Structures are given as C-alpha cells and as structure tokens.
Amino acid sequence: MGHDESYEKIIAAFLKRRFYLGLFVFLPLFFSVFAVAAPLILLARFRAVFKRSVIDSAELISIYNFAEQWTYILAVTAFVTGLIVAYALVRPARKLLSEGGEGKNIEEFSSLGKEFTRIAASLSKYTSLIESTTGGVMTADKIGAITMVNPYACYMLGSKETDLLGKDIGTLLNITRDLQIVLQGKTAASELNITINGEGRTIGYTLSPIKGRYGIDGAVLNFMDTTKIKEMHREMQKTEKLASIGTLAMEVAHEIRNPLASIKGLVQLIGEDINDNEQKKLYINTILKETDRLNRVVDTIFEKKTAAAEEDSLRDVIHRAVLLCSQAAKDKAVSIKEDYDKAVDKMQVGDERFFHALYNIVLNAYEAVGKNGEIVIKTKITDDWAEIDVSSESEISGGMDADTIFEADVTTKGKGRGMGLKIARDAIKSIGGDITVETSEGKTKFVISLPSTAYNNNA
Template identity: 25%
Template sequence: MNKFKVQNWFLPFRLAQYIILSVIVGIWMGYPNFMHFQFVLYSIATLSFSLLLATDYRHKLQHLTLFLIICQFVLEIVIESSIIYATGNINSQFSVLLILTIISASLVFRLIGTLLTASTVSVAYALIIWFGFGTDAMPRFTIHALQTIFAVGDSIFYPIFMHMLIFYLIAFISGYLAERLRKRDQELAEASSALQKAKLETDDILKNLNSGLLSIDRSGTIIFFNKAAEKILDYKEENIKGVACTTVFSERMPELAEILMQGIKNHIAYPRKEVTVINNRKESIPVGLSTSVLTEKGNQIRGVIAIFTDLTDAKKLESKVRISDQLAAVGELAASIAHEIRNPLAAISGSVEVLKDELDVSEENAKLMSLIVKESDRLTHILNEFLIYARIDRPSYNKVELLHLISEVLEIVYHHKSYHNGIKVNIESDESMIYVNGDEGLIKQLLLNLVVNACEAMGTDGGELTFRLAWHESTGLVEMYVQDTGPGIEHHLLKNIYQPFYSTKKEGTGLGLAIVHRVCTALDLSVHISSQMGEGSTFMVVFKKFVSQTDTDSISVEEYA
C-alpha cells in the first residue's frame, strides 16, 4: 500500500468493538483462564494501533500500523470464536460479533480485503463448530466429529451454511458501500483541494494587485481590502475589515464613503471618477476610482467593489508636460518679439542719454530721463533673458569639467549686483576634477541662474552659498547640489517655481528658474528642489559622467574577456 488511509470513524468503531468484547469477556464470562493470553495480546494490539492512528506517526509508520491492525483483527476473530464456543457454540447469540468485525474490516480494507476477512471468519466459525462436536474421550478435530455434524442433518448444517452466507453477504455489501464511500470522500477531498487552491490563487492575485481594491457588502461593511489599498488609503486591513465604510472613511475621505454607499442605496456605479483622500500625514492624495455594483438573482444588491489608483505621479507628470508646453510657447514668443523690440529700445535709451548730456534740463526732467534709461536697461535685460530662453533648443554635447565651470561662473557672479561680501561661498567635491557630458554654454547658463537666484534669495542679510558635488561610480551619475541659507520657499509654492514670469521676489523677472528648467529639459538632466522655511533651499541637478571612447572600449573588452 503506497498510501495507507482509513475512514475517520474507523478508530471509534474499533474501540467500541473492543469495549463490547471486554464487557462480554470480563463481566458476562467472568474472564475465563483459557482467554487470558489472547485477550492480553488483543489489548496490546488495540492500544498500539490506536495510538498510531491518533497521531501523525501513522503516515511515517504505515506498514507497522497496517500490521498491527491485521494482528488486531486476527486476535479479535480468535476471541470472538472463543466466546461463541464458550456460550453455546452453534446456538450462541454472540455470532453477531463476527459480523461487526467484517463491517469494521470494510472501513480499512478494500472489497477484496473485506471478502478475505469474511473467509477467515467463516473458517473460524466452522472450526469452532467442528471443535464443539468433539468429546473429552476423543480428539476434537477428527473425521468422526465432522461426520457427526453431517449426521445430525439440517438442524446443524443449514445454520452453519446460513451463517457463512450472511458473512459473505455482509462482507460484499459493507465492502461495496465502503468502497463507494471511499471514492466519494476522495472526490470531495479533490474538489475541496481544487476549490481551496483556486481560492488561494484568487486571493493571492487580488491581494497583490498594483491597484487598490476594496469591497463592501449590502450593509456597507468592508469585507475585502488588499495591500495596495492599505498603502494608498493608509489603513490596515485588520483594523477596518468588518467595520462599516462610513465609520472608517468619514473623517479623512467622506467622499469615498459617499460614493460606495450610493452604489448600495441607489445602484449607482462610477466607471471613472477622481476623488481626493487625506492620509495620516494630512497629505492630499488624488485617487482615480472605478466602482461596480454586485448583484444577485432578482437584481438584489450583494455589495460594491471599488478599484482605485494613486494619481500623484500622473499628476506630477501632467504638471511637467503642462509646464514644458508653457515654456515652449514662451520661447516661441520670445524668439519672435525680442529682436523687434531690442533694437528700437536701444535707440531710445541711447537718444535719451545724448539728450541728457547735451540739453540743459531741470532737475525733475533729468530724473525722468534717468528713469527712462534705467527702465530701458531693465527691459533690455529681460529681452536678453528671453533670447537665452528661446535659444535653448539644440544642445551640443561635449566633455565639460564641472569644477572649472563653477569657478568661472563665480567670477561672473562676484561682479553681479546681487552678490556682496556678506555671502560666503563653499565648494565641496569628492574629486579634484569631475567631467560630465553636456553643453558647456548651457550648463554655464544653468549655474549662473542658480547662483544668482541663491544670492537674490539671501539678499542683504547674506549667508552661505554651498556647491557640493558627488560622483556615484556604480551608476555613473554626478549629483550637484546648490544650497543657500535664505528664507526658503513655502511648500505650496514649489510647484510653480519653474513657470515663466513666476517669482517670489519683488524685482525678479520670473525667468531665472524657468531657464534652469528649460536647460535641464534640453540636456535631459534631472532637477529637484527641497526647501525649508527659515533654513534655505537646495537644488540638486543630476549629470551623466563623461565617458570617453577609450574608456568605453576598455569596458567592452573587460566584459567579453
């Protein structure tokens, strides 16, 4: 037997049989001496296989368990035969015990095994009858005793025959039924296993969806909440499962609770809807939501299922695309009007300067002329920034030494009106020379705008301007940090800082950081800002380290060596 298996009620049935035999032998018969030895063996066999069946050792010791069961059956037949012999032989009412043994055998053996048990019982029963017709004057198992059985006639022969017939009939019926029962149990076990497997696979799929998934029943109670839902809505499944959705979501996301309950009360489903939820950190999260109403026969509501995703990244990308479109539009505008305005503006400014020097004007008129010149210069500066912004289109990539370029930019800034001696400049770098891949002119413009922006942010109070460069050999990326100790930027304003003409400074043109963003877009550089009110702001620009053709060839040789 490759896999030893018994019916669940086999052990209770065998123990009940043991108790019945114990009562008969111990109480009814007074525990006769000739049954001491076999009953002790029978008790030991019963106890041993019972312990094995009651524990997991039956799977490890299958052959031993089967051997003990067979021994127990054999000893039981011997004891039952002894009881029949001692209580009237062929007239004993305890012959029914043999039938119980046959039925018990059907619970563990197949049909053939049950029929073999019936054969053993029939032989034992016949031998007992044969043995009972002997006398003390002659041996028990003799031809004379057998002849006596046949000589007596129908009163002995037919009862023996009927007993044997009943034994085989019971064996066939119980074996057949047990076989059918065994097959049914196996089919049920296989079906249950398949159902459990399907349930586990379905649960596993739903639990690990990248989209959030929750479902409620007809009373509004949450019955399913997957891992993505926990992450997006900032709740734990064990804390909210079995709780009404209105109770759970009423404080931080009442709109979600209302949408779910609309499905229950009014059969309203939303194929696509956007809602805003608040997490435990009081942050607003845009969520794309789709709900479906689950119904059963009779159009009765079973519940509502909601699938949703975090739209934060999508919103950021949408914002970047919108800003890029705005920047492109402004660039086209700048390219078309800058040349048309700058030349007449220069003529106006020059003419006013000549008139101011040659004419004898009053002090008030002189101030007006100075104002014209000053505003003309300011407009010229704006137009120049327009032209710079518009020309950031087709970069030319070359080898650029970043530290040297920072030094050049600082020499220019030292003569800029926004710089003064109260500003301390620091440069920190892992290497003495760092080469990146990019357009030197555009990178220089990027650095200049970042430094001027930092100096203007610190203003007359001064502070520290720090450049920090870090090269990550594993990724081949160079991170450049430009940090100031100015007043910082409020969190809700950070999303607008790259928009053209947007400025938090009174005299700012609003094009400095727009140029920074356009340069980074043109050179495919990542730019990030972090700012804390009262502590300052830090811009991080990520460059790709310059790799020469020689370095590339040597790397390729090492890979294929």
C-alpha cells in the first residue's frame, strides 16, 4: 500500500504543480518567442546597418521605431494568447479533479494508464502472432477493401503489403460471392487455384465475418497452400487403385491357370496333325510360346519373382510381338515397315519383361493408328545400348504430354484402363532401360533403350 500511495502523490504533484506551471508559464513564453523572433532578428539587422552607415535620415529612424513598437505589441498579444490557451486546458482538468475528489481521479488516471499499457502490450502480442503464423491472414472492410495483410499472405500472393492494401479482396482472389455471404454474417470455406511465378498452386481458405458493436465491420480471410496435400491425396488414390488392381490380378491369375493348361494340351494335339504347313506350324508355336508366357506371368504374380523365358534373338522377339498385335487389329489393314540393324540376329533376349513391354508398345501403335495406316519399327545397336523405335501415324490426344501418357488410368483411346503404357515403362525401367515418346506433325514415336546388361551379344 505504501508504494501505491507514493505513486498517487507523485501523480498529484504532477497534476497540481508541473502541469499548471508548464501551461501558464512555458506555453505563453513559447507563443511570445514564436511571435517576436523574426521581428527581433530584423531589428538587430537594422541596428547594425545604422551603426555602420553615415546616413542620418529621420524617415529611416521613424520606420525603425515603428517596427520596434509593433514587435512589443506582438509579444504582449502572444503572451496573453498563451495564458488564454493555458486556462482553457487547465479548466477541464480542475473540474475533473473537483467533481469526484482528488484521490478518486488520481486513481482513475492511474487505472487508465495501466489499462492503456495493457492494451498496447496485448495489441503488440496479437500483431506478432498474426505476423508469425504459417498461414495467410488478410482482413477487409465492409466494401471489400483490404486493410491488413500478414507477411505469409504477401509471400503466397507474390506481392508487397503496400501493393495489396486498399485493393478489393473479392476481385483479387475471385471470391466476391463468398465475400457477400460473409458480410451477411455467415462463414464460407472453399479452395481456389492461383498462379505464382508461373506455377499453379491450390489454396484452401476460410472467410469469416468480423463482428463489431453495430453489426458486421468486415471479413477476415485465413488461407493455406494445400498443393502438397492435394498431391499426396492423389498419390494415395493411385496407390489404392493399384492395390485393387493387384488383388484383381491375383484372382484372375488363379482362375486362368487351369484353362491355360487345357489350351496348351489341345494346341499340342493339333500340332501333331500338322506336318507340311509351315505357316500353321508358326502359329502353333506362337500359341504355345504365349501360353508358356502367360503361365510365367501367373507364377510371377503368385511368387512375386521375375519370370524367366527362353532366350530368342531380338528379331524373333519383335516378330512375335508384331504377329500377335496384327491379329488383334487385322481389320485395320495396317502395314508394317521394318528396318533392323544387322546385329539384331545375334542379340539374345531372355527377359520376359522386355517382351511384355514391347508387346504393349506395338499394340498401342496398332490401336492408335488409323485404317490403312503405317507402323515403322527400327533398331539401332551400339556397344552399350540397343535402341528400338516404334513409330506410327497417330497423335497423342486430350492435351496429354510425354509424362502423363505413362501414368495409370491415362489412355489415348476411348476405351481401356490405361495400364498398357504404364506396364511397359515399368517393365523397361526394371531391367535398367528407358522409354520415351516423341510427337511431331501427326506422328508418334516410342523409343525403347536397353543397356547391354539386358541382353546377350553373341557377336
């Protein structure tokens, strides 16, 4: 209590003595000095001129005396004006002290000072919190003009605070409809897509009303970059789809194992009755090889291991893929042009994944090309790499590019699941190779590159 009483006495002394002294003495003096400073300087210059001059003119002396007289008049007028202003300021303070008692008013002044300090500290605290938050925060008044922007919002929008203040928040972010809803006292939440430095971003936001004493004073916008979250969500959806496909593949593999054995047995019996027809023998051998391949695929699904196959020359592998695909699209009458390097006959390929990939690429070319179209298959062999080009008279449609065409559920045709090209790319990648796609003037070319480790060179 002793400390509080001393504090109140200091406040009282300030209000009674120093405050009054400052108003009734220093304020009039300030007015007087301000009023006569310039004339006094001018008179001093006159006096200096008179001392150095030989001129003794009565008219000049009269002008000097007139200026000096008005200087004193201005000084007195300014002093009186200062007293009047001081009295006008002191009178309300005296009245305030006399109405409720000295102690009460001193306590009120002290309380107001403490409250003001608390409010200032609270304002500084909340301002710091808003500026430090990792989300964007913007406020707008009742007409939508931006009144406050935190640093993260400036960063997200790629603009300076001075450039954003005063702009219409609805027009800036295309949220005018939501703003109208919020100014009626409701809350709105949604997403918007913006472009920052040429990069598209997804923004999730909440728009809430700012409620004042007499109604809605404006709106506050909280937003955050949800681009990464959306990407993760899409990846999770893809993973779930692939997991479902994997389960379905297990079921299908289980169901086709026995029919495959029957098909192989019957084809072998048919082959025994064909002795002199080489073309039919080729078909029979192809069917048997494909049956074996399907069996290996089934084993791969169940045992999760790489299917091994008998080694064939690269030429034979390509021929087998073309033969199977041509039968699947024989109604189109597609012509095949082949341009092989001489080394293809000496290259032995035994990895089933390569044939699976090549088959899907050639089949895609058959299905994408128009009727009576043309497909060109070329090979280029070096010491370290083998390159197989599959070109067709077709275009990638639907705005797809070289990256999206290899994704799951993306198809260049009006039907299908869009898995063939993805399977082909994954298969080529798994054996250390690469596959790319090029498009130009109505043509599409898939380029398969195999490292020397993917084949045996018997040269």
